[in-house]
Amino acid sequence: MAVQFESNVKHVPYSQERVYNKLSDLNNLEGVRERLDMVKDKLDGKLEDMSFDRDSITLKVQGISLTLRIIEREPLKCIKFEGDKSPIPLNLWIQILPVTQEEAKMKVTIRAEVNMFMKAMVSKPLQEGVEKLADMLAMLPY
Template identity: 80%
Template sequence: MAIQFESNVKHISYSQERVYGVLSDLNNMERMRDKLDEMKSKLEGKIEDMSFDRDSLSIKVQGINLTLRIIEREPMKCIKFEGDKTPIPMNLWIQILPVSEEESKIKVTIRAEVNMFMKAMVSKPLQEGVEKLAETLARIPY
């Protein structure tokens, strides 16, 4: 059974092109290490480690290693990820839309394949996670 979670739409004070340029190459996350560390502290130690390269992001959450790999880039509009070595099959995508020449908005979506028993266990953490990710992405200085 596929379940899907969407964040609220977040406004960003940077152009669609600039936001896409940063997020489509995950090596750019290194320059945002301060914001990522801030996010880690807000999650009260749930995130233990985080690393990235151009096409993947790996995090250790409460002893579980998760890797998300970019599987598709739709220039300026969308970046799609697929779970690699995740406990449940999942996809994540970040949609970026223009508001004006100097402003854009984003929405983060997660779709996971789970059985009925797992749905009750993962629904709340996935919804919270998608919202926190969108909030963090909206605060990054692009």
């Protein structure tokens, strides 16, 4: 059974092109990792580590490793990821739309394949996770 979770739409004070260019090459997230190291103690051990290259990001959350790999780039509009070595089959995509020439909006969506029993267990953490991810992406300096 596929379940889908969407973040609220987030406004970003940068152009659609700048946002897309930064997020479509995950090497550009080095600054995020540096900030993570500074606030790790505030995360209650939830996010333990993060590594990435141009096309993938690996997160270690509460002892579980999750790798997301970019599977499609739709220039300026959307970046699609697929879970690789994830505990459940999942996809994630970041949609970016222009508001003005210097402002964009974005939404993060996660779709996961889970059974009825797992749905009850993962729904709240996935909804919270998609919202926190969208908040974090909206605050990045592009």
